[in-house]
């Protein structure tokens with residue numbers, strides 16, 4: 217199937233996200249014939265570029281990301297550039313004229329997608345101008361795609377939301393969480409709801425705990441300015457990790473429609489056990505990397521990075537224990553962790569099943585391994601089931617085995633894959649894999665409780681983990697208190 221015809225206006229057209237993800241994704245869709253031939257893209261940014269300069273930029277970006285450029289000239293011939301000063305209404309008048317012209321030339325039926333791939337402080341102004349200058353007043357659809365961060369905490373997210381809601385209704389807003397575009401994140405529901413052998417066991421009678429890890433090898437790189445004010449909790453937990461937890465814990469939706477799925481996810485977020493300020497330390501652990509090593513290479517600490525305070529109190533690592541207080545999950549901890557400059561780049565979910573009621577194969581030297589279901593999100597994509605079988609030979613002894621399924625992870629990590637899917641969904645008008653305001657609101661409310669405490673107390677131990685390690689010791693204690701430990705993810 218192809219998408220409906222549409223004009224795609226990208227604010228932040230000269231920026232990093234557009235270059236690394238959006239142009240390569242659009243090109244992929246174009247190559248696969250998934251995008252209507254009747255499309256046009258307007259790149260908007262401050263720089264005074266010509267159409268030709270912009271088209272060259274798009275070509276380079278596609279080439280760099282994909283290494284192939286078949287039909288690239290035809291592809292970039294759909295790209296136009298409009299210099300813009302975000303707060304100047306004349307800029308929007310010019311943009312409107314260009315948009316109306318393209319609408320006619322390409323027969324776009326008044327369909328418009330506005331993609332804000334830029335700093336969130338301008339979201340409010342841009343959406344207001346789009347409406348006031350009549351850019352949203354067309355006979356087709358109007359959709360707004362916005363990137364994170366969606367606010368900094370609940371009050372700022374609410375403010376931002378009410379600003380954009382002046383110009384776009386909730387069902388026109390597509391809030392990106394790129395984890396929701398990942399193949400194996402989308403697979404969580406399918407694994408759960410299409411297999412008779414999992415869903416009956418998917419509760420507190422059979423599952424002892426669930427562990428979600430998203431570790432990164434990279435440090436803060438050149439994003440010090442943003443990251444100092446964000447930290448791992450806002451950068452990763454508020455969105456990506458809580459989204460994965462919601463998909464793991466939700467009840468089966470009655471239908472696979474956007475509204476039904478979202479309302480089940482919202483119910484999970486509503487069931488997250490809230491805690492008092494003095495309980496935060498019992499549930500959450502923070503870390504910041506100091507200098508360390510990867511192989512023989514020396515790695516600098518977080519405080520040495522550009523635009524980072526040399527006494528910074530910002531966390532680059534978070535581990536937490538979430539309790540979901542509903543019938544299905546009462547008593548089952550969901551452990552989450554994420555960090556920069558860890559040993560390996562990996563996103564994995566481990567579902568640990570409870571021990572069988574009685575162990576017939578008791579061996580004091582070798583306890584029976586619990587059954588695990590591991591969902592590999594990246595870099596590998598697939599699932600592994602850990603079982604026990606008989607060890608071959610005379611005696612009845614058990615040995616653990618792994619049943620493996622590897623999804624064809626065609627292009628590996630950091631491909632435009634997720635963005636490609638999300639762009640396609642947006643053009644088709646499917647908002648299932650985008651975050652609804654209710655989800656954003658609830659996850660900020662949860663995360664704010666933690667950041668309120670962390671921001672007002674310095675962590676005297678920072679830095680408390682070495683770059684290239686698996687995080688601070690305290691994260692192990694968090695599980696040890698409950699009699700568990702992190703399963704290795706490497």
Ligand code: BG6
Nearest residue numbers: 364394430432451452456563630
């Ligand atoms: C982004 C964060 O949302 O996700 C980054 O802002 C992080 O700090 C990135 O590096 C991780 O995404 P992925 O797809 O590489 O796991």
